[in-house]
Amino acid sequence: MTPAAAAFGSQGLWFVSRGSGLALLAAFTVVVVLGVAVRLGSAPGRWPRFAVAELHRTLALFCVAFLVLHVVTAILDPFVTIGWAATVLPFASGYRTAAIGLGTLAVDLGAAVLVTSAARHRLGYRAWRAVHWLAYLAWPVAFAHSLTAGTDLRIWWVALTEWGCAAAVATAGTARLLYAVRRPGPAGAPAGGRGRGRRLTGTFR
Amino acid sequence: MTRGTASYQPAAGRPPAGLPGRLPRLLPGGLADGPASLAEHLARYGPPPALADGQALIAEVDRAGLSGRGGAGFPTARKLAVVAGRTAPVVVANGAEGEPASAKDKVLLARAPHLVLDGAVAAAGIVGARQAVVVAHRSVRGIVAAAAAERDRAQLDRVRIKVVAAADRFVGGEASAVVHWIERGVPTPTARPPRLAERGLAGAPTLVQNVETLAHLALIVRYGAQWFRSLGTPTEPGTMLVTVLGAVREPSVLEIALGTPAGQVLALAGGPSAPLQALLVGGYGGSWVRAAEAVSRPFSAAGLAGLGAGVGAGLVAALPRDACGLRETARVVRYLAGESARQCGPCWFGLAAVAGEVDRLAEGRTGDLRLLRRWLGQADGRGACRHPDGVVRLVRSALTVFRPELNGHAHGWCSGTGTVLPVPRTRPGGTGGH
Amino acid sequence: MATRPTRAGAARLRVDPIACDGRGLCAETLPELITLDDWGFPVISGDAVPGDQLDDARETVRACPRLALRLELG
Numbered sequence: 001m002t003p004a005a006a007a008f009g010s011q012g013l014w015f016v017s018r019g020s021g022l023a024l025l026a027a028f029t030v031v032v033v034l035g036v037a038v039r040l041g042s043a044p045g046r047w048p049r050f051a052v053a054e055l056h057r058t059l060a061l062f063c064v065a066f067l068v069l070h071v072v073t074a075i076l077d078p079f080v081t082i083g084w085a086a087t088v089l090p091f092a093s094g095y096r097t098a099a100i101g102l103g104t105l106a107v108d109l110g111a112a113v114l115v116t117s118a119a120r121h122r123l124g125y126r127a128w129r130a131v132h133w134l135a136y137l138a139w140p141v142a143f144a145h146s147l148t149a150g151t152d153l154r155i156w157w158v159a160l161t162e163w164g165c166a167a168a169v170a171t172a173g174t175a176r177l178l179y180a181v182r183r184p185g186p187a188g189a190p191a192g193g194r195g196r197g198r199r200l201t202g203t204f205r
Numbered sequence: 206m207t208r209g210t211a212s213y214q215p216a217a218g219r220p221p222a223g224l225p226g227r228l229p230r231l232l233p234g235g236l237a238d239g240p241a242s243l244a245e246h247l248a249r250y251g252p253p254p255a256l257a258d259g260q261a262l263i264a265e266v267d268r269a270g271l272s273g274r275g276g277a278g279f280p281t282a283r284k285l286a287v288v289a290g291r292t293a294p295v296v297v298a299n300g301a302e303g304e305p306a307s308a309k310d311k312v313l314l315a316r317a318p319h320l321v322l323d324g325a326v327a328a329a330g331i332v333g334a335r336q337a338v339v340v341a342h343r344s345v346r347g348i349v350a351a352a353a354a355e356r357d358r359a360q361l362d363r364v365r366i367k368v369v370a371a372a373d374r375f376v377g378g379e380a381s382a383v384v385h386w387i388e389r390g391v392p393t394p395t396a397r398p399p400r401l402a403e404r405g406l407a408g409a410p411t412l413v414q415n416v417e418t419l420a421h422l423a424l425i426v427r428y429g430a431q432w433f434r435s436l437g438t439p440t441e442p443g444t445m446l447v448t449v450l451g452a453v454r455e456p457s458v459l460e461i462a463l464g465t466p467a468g469q470v471l472a473l474a475g476g477p478s479a480p481l482q483a484l485l486v487g488g489y490g491g492s493w494v495r496a497a498e499a500v501s502r503p504f505s506a507a508g509l510a511g512l513g514a515g516v517g518a519g520l521v522a523a524l525p526r527d528a529c530g531l532r533e534t535a536r537v538v539r540y541l542a543g544e545s546a547r548q549c550g551p552c553w554f555g556l557a558a559v560a561g562e563v564d565r566l567a568e569g570r571t572g573d574l575r576l577l578r579r580w581l582g583q584a585d586g587r588g589a590c591r592h593p594d595g596v597v598r599l600v601r602s603a604l605t606v607f608r609p610e611l612n613g614h615a616h617g618w619c620s621g622t623g624t625v626l627p628v629p630r631t632r633p634g635g636t637g638g639h
Numbered sequence: 640m641a642t643r644p645t646r647a648g649a650a651r652l653r654v655d656p657i658a659c660d661g662r663g664l665c666a667e668t669l670p671e672l673i674t675l676d677d678w679g680f681p682v683i684s685g686d687a688v689p690g691d692q693l694d695d696a697r698e699t700v701r702a703c704p705r706l707a708l709r710l711e712l713g
Contacts (some may be wrong), residue, residue: 550680
């Protein structure tokens, strides 16, 4: 047991791990909802699209911070033996293999999305987009991890957050699905304006 | 432009009797009763020359002043030069002819397929390609394939020739759309850069030439630049194929020397069948011109430029006085809007809006010219290909030439009846076909 | 793909009209050079990008969700 761990206490590490995990889920949820909002062109009020897109991107980077905290504190926690390999290799943990494994899987998927997004301009649109779809897989996997590995669902506000996040993603996902179904076309129909222009009054002359 | 130091010596011997300074060059004389066989072709034109020095040939083509006959009129020698320097290029002979009213490429392929194939092989030899793909309208694909097989049996060429049926789309004739069609079966233009000359079919440097251009090339490598220039004008030498239709007695595909007065072109098609008000020149993406002004003008880029028109793909459609130019334009624009590949917003939505507004003007309902002009300005030049540009050109010329009609329609009367221009019916789903 | 012009005024914004979806982010970040047509698609000034707007232009190119914008030299 390292001095830091001893000083912090196993309880402390575990607390931070759980807390950062919940924060991560919430942040990830907002990222997904914003991602759909960017695509659909919708935004609360009159937010410019650029702002929504940047928020989506910035919050995703925040998720990385939460993730690092969540994973490192869990690994360092002397009470459970997860092992560093389990950060990237799913189902390599000795402790609660399946539950942790789901988390690792979510990290792998999320990392793929993040790395390809950072290298978007070099990869080209098609490659980037193909990998970005994995985000819709990463979230449910992360959610399943939170349900199976999480220990705090008895607490009412934790449960509220969990199911609130689920509802938010379900709504956003449905909206995205309906959009794709209603507007088929080459690479999806443009999200651009539908207007036919404002008719100027008067006849020709 | 590189100029070869060696002067080019046409090797094929004398052109057929009557050819120098005389028409026809491309189309076999006599009645159209089928394609010229390989034997007939060789008897008429002589054997194809051995192509030794690509650079010297390019210089010869440059001296000949051959330009593309697909509508854009780009200097052929320059195109050849750009592709010639590159590794493992490919030649595409574009006979897709997406224009529903134009028939020249079909007729050329149907009657003189070997001339086109000679040209494709010559182009391949010049640029160093081992493969040529000929894209032909499906109605003549069989003829071209048979001709290619004939050559294969005779082991005539060192170039592998593949014949492909074209798609049934207006924009399918665009150069990158043809390549896209061959590669993926999707007849829509692709984004460039990179240019086709750099990366085209299967990633190879690709030379795309209209089949008529290749036919002229086949004759230039046989008889030389001077022969080619013996017809036509100094700045626009040679001959071209034109499709004449509408109010003429004998709608047909003709071969004319560039610079022939437009009135004479009409006369070659039997002359007007009724008093004319206007001509649609170039193609459905071309321009209307007033008949009275046009008939004395030379049929050439220089001759038509003053009327805001160009030779385009060689279409001349004659509009009689008892037809309504606005209604014809509306029908064509509606068709062209439906033929948008729907890849670019300004074309997809802009042309649809333009078509709607032109419809209103044609039907005498309240139309908004200011809005129409606004949308024309927004569609022009903002697509990945020239499709929206053509529609804009057509409508702008219609608004000029048919101004009296516009005024008439505003007061609720129209002087026209019937329809003149062949416009395919729109298939459900908004795509036209022919 | 963004390019780095070495001289101010030597760069032009270009849009790939096929990739462009009319999302409109570019017109938000670079309104001096990009406006939207009646259907939400960008009308891009063909003039060279002024030196003081080069950073904004690069940012706009990066932010396009369809990677449809390019900054071209010359």
